[in-house]
Amino acid sequence: MLARLRERGLVAVDADLPDIPIALDPQEAARRQLDADLREMVARAARMAAIPEDADELSVHFERAKWRSGRGSEFLTEPGLVNARIEHAISQAQSELLTAQPGGPRSAELLAIAMDRDSRALERGVSVRTLYRDSVRDDEATRRWARVMTGKGAQFRTLIGPFQRCIIVDRRTAFVSDHIVNSVPSHAAWHVLDRAAVAYMAEGFDQEWRRAEIWHGDPRASDVAAGARTTRLQREILRDTAAGIEQRITAQRLGIGLRTLSKEIGKLRELWQVSTLAELTYRWALSAERLIDDV
Secondary structure (H helix, E strand, C coil), X not given: CHHHHXXXXXXXXXXXXXXXXXXXXXXXXXXXXXXXXXXXXXXXXXXXXXXXXXXXXXXXXXXHHHHHCCXXXXXXXXXXXXXXXXXXXXXXXXXXXXXXXXXXXXXXXXXXXXXXXXXXXXXXXXXXXXXXXXXXXXXXXXXXXXXXHHHCCCEEEEECXXXXXXXXXXXXXXXXXXXXXXXXXXCCEEEECCHHHHHHHHHHHHHHHHHCEEECCCCCCCCCCCCCCCCHHHHHHHHHXXXXXXXXXXXXXXXXXXXXXXXXXXXXXXXXXXXXXXXXXXXXXXXXXXXXXXX
C-alpha cells in the first residue's frame, strides 16, 4: 500500500526516517498526476496524427524499392515441380504469355496440355505469342496445333537459327533453362521473380519476335526474299559453309537433321551447277543473294 501511495504522489519518505511516511496534499498530488497524464495524452495524440503522414512518405520509397529489386530466383530440378510452377503462373496470367520453344516439335501429349492451358488463357483475354524454330514447319502435329490455336487468337512465328528457351508471364515472372548448375537434368529450370531481369528477357523475346516469320500452321515457305532463288534456310546454310563451320554444328544450330541439310546442299549444287562445296561457296560469294538481309 505504501509503495502505491508513493507512486501516486500522496506520501513522501524521509531518508532518515524511512518507516514514517509523510502525508502530502492529495489535491496537489491529483493535479500533478492529471497534468502528467494530459501531457502524455497530447504526445500520444501527436504521434498518432503523424502515422498516416509517415506511412504515405514511406509507401513512396517502398513502391520504388519494389521496382528496383525482386525476390530473386528459384532453382527447380524436379519435373513435377517445374510443371506445377509453370501451370500456376500461367493460370494467374492477366495480360500476356510469351513462350520461346527452340527445341523443335513437341510430342502430341505436350501439345494437348499446352492447348488446354493456352486456350483458357485466351478465354481470359490474355495475349498468347509463341516462337518456334523454323524446323517445326515440317511437323504435321505442330502445324495442326498452330492452325487450331491461331483460330482461337494465339500468334505464332518461326525463326531460323538459335534462341533461348523461356516462358514469360505478364512481364512479371519467367521460367528459363539452367545455365549455372552443372550436371543437371535437361528439364531443370529457373523460376525468375526479379522484375528487372524478367523485363530484360521480355525485351529480348520481342527482338527475336520482330526478326521471325509469321506462321499460321502452313508448311515451310520456299522463298522469303522477293525474287530470290535461295530460301532463307539455304542462305543460313551457305553462310555457315562459307565461314568454315562444320555441317553437324550448322544442323544443330538450325534445328534440322544432317540429312535435311545434305538435301538442301544438293539443291544448291543443282541451282548453281557445281559439284563440290568449294565451288558452291565460290558461287555463293559472287551471288547477289549473299547481300539479302534475313535479320
